[in-house]
Amino acid sequence: MTLVRTALCAAALALAVVPALAEDVPKLRAAVLKIGTVNWELATIEANGFDIAHGFDLVVEPYADNGGTRVALEGGEADMAVADWIWVARQRAAGKDYVAIPYSTAVGGLVVPEDSDAEDLTDLDGGKIGIAGGPLDKSWLILRAYASREYGIDLQARTEQVFGAPPLIFKAGLSGETDGAINFWHFLAKMQAAGMRELISVGTASEALGLDPETPLLSYVLKDGFLDAHPGIGKALYAASRDAKALLLESDAAWEAIRPIMNAKSDAEFVRLRDAWRAGIPQAGNVDPEAADMFLNLMAELGGEDLVGQATTLPAGLFVDVE
Numbered sequence: 579m580t581l582v583r584t585a586l587c588a589a590a591l592a593l594a595v596v597p598a599l600a601e602d603v604p605k606l607r608a609a610v611l612k613i614g615t616v617n618w619e620l621a622t623i624e625a626n627g628f629d630i631a632h633g634f635d636l637v638v639e640p641y642a643d644n645g646g647t648r649v650a651l652e653g654g655e656a657d658m659a660v661a662d663w664i665w666v667a668r669q670r671a672a673g674k675d676y677v678a679i680p681y682s683t684a685v686g687g688l689v690v691p692e693d694s695d696a697e698d699l700t701d702l703d704g705g706k707i708g709i710a711g712g713p714l715d716k717s718w719l720i721l722r723a724y725a726s727r728e729y730g731i732d733l734q735a736r737t738e739q740v741f742g743a744p745p746l747i748f749k750a751g752l753s754g755e756t757d758g759a760i761n762f763w764h765f766l767a768k769m770q771a772a773g774m775r776e777l778i779s780v781g782t783a784s785e786a787l788g789l790d791p792e793t794p795l796l797s798y799v800l801k802d803g804f805l806d807a808h809p810g811i812g813k814a815l816y817a818a819s820r821d822a823k824a825l826l827l828e829s830d831a832a833w834e835a836i837r838p839i840m841n842a843k844s845d846a847e848f849v850r851l852r853d854a855w856r857a858g859i860p861q862a863g864n865v866d867p868e869a870a871d872m873f874l875n876l877m878a879e880l881g882g883e884d885l886v887g888q889a890t891t892l893p894a895g896l897f898v899d900v901e
Contacts, residue, residue, distance in 0.1 A: 603635050604634050607637045607655075607656045608636060610638060610660060616660045619681075619819060619823065622822040632815075651676075660799065662716070663870070667893055668887035671888040672888060675801050675802035676799055677801070678799055678896055679797055679819075680797055681796045684855065684858025685763060685795060685858075686717040686766055686779075689766055689770060689777060690702075690774065690777050691773075691775075696757070696777055697777075699731070702757055704736065704737070706756045707737050707756060708741075708756035709760045710759075711744075717780045719881055723876065723880060724784075740755075752774070763854055767853075767854040768851070788872070789869070789872060790866065790873075792861050798815060798819070800898075805898070812898040813899075813900055816898070826856065833848075864897065864900055865897045871891060874892055875890070
């Protein structure tokens with residue numbers, strides 16, 4: 579009986595310590611798009627206690643649009659948001675103390691209808707391409723550069739572009755209104771699940787241009803001031819993120835746990851989304867600054883000041899040291 583009583587007391591003590599630990603560690607308020615795919619990783623961090631295990635308490639705060647998340651970060655209503663690091667570099671070059679922690683290498687690509695005769699980008703000559711975002715969409719810029727170098731063609735001049743929000747490009751692609759579509763990675767996964775096929779990925783085009791496809795584009799965004807006020811929290815966030823990635827890479831059960839928030843309308847969509855997310859897990863470690871600078875230089879060349887602002891070279895201190 580003494581052993582049983584001792585074990586029960588120990589278990590009760592352990593349960594009591596967990597909330598205490600959560601109260602003692604700093605909170606990290608994450609402003610994220612309510613329907614954003616980053617929620618899959620953040621939900622996994624929370625559900626498995628990876629945040630508390632690494633010394634912080636993750637508080638996810640959903641927003642209706644990405645603009646709202648950035649306003650929250652700027653105004654101090656949140657400590658973290660998600661954006662591509664090109665945007666972060668632009669803000670840092672303008673004097674803001676934003677920094678980036680690598681999150682994902684998931685990028686878009688160009689898909690065509692399953693029965694399309696297109697075998698490469700030259701076959702879209704005279705056709706219509708739907709593009710999520712606007713003329714400065716990074717996937718579009720990279721594919722334009724690739725078409726110029728690989729085939730000697732100006733893809734912008736040789737095709738008609740239709741710009742729109744990702745859901746509209748999704749619908750236009752599936753309905754056959756466009757001959758090809760460039761969309762965000764998760765919409766592309768759904769388009770492929772519906773039967774469309776990938777003509778070329780941005781990763782393939784990037785590699786052909788001499789860029790490193792392992793350079794993460796998406797990042798967690800924080801401020802130097804927040805990191806200074808909470809020493810070690812940058813590395814702690816990165817460690818929790820890697821823990822979640824490791825679990826989601828190896829465990830199908832972990833995906834079943836987050837399936838309700840994935841907006842997958844079929845098993846085929848679910849599997850495509852899961853596999854595409856896994857494919858976007860970056861290599862562990864710090865971002866290679868030379869590879870990032872090469873990418874930034876290309877974006878500056880193709881998108882100019884409208885895209886990168888004054889960040890024509892990699893701003894010092896842009897990436898948090900995560901090792």
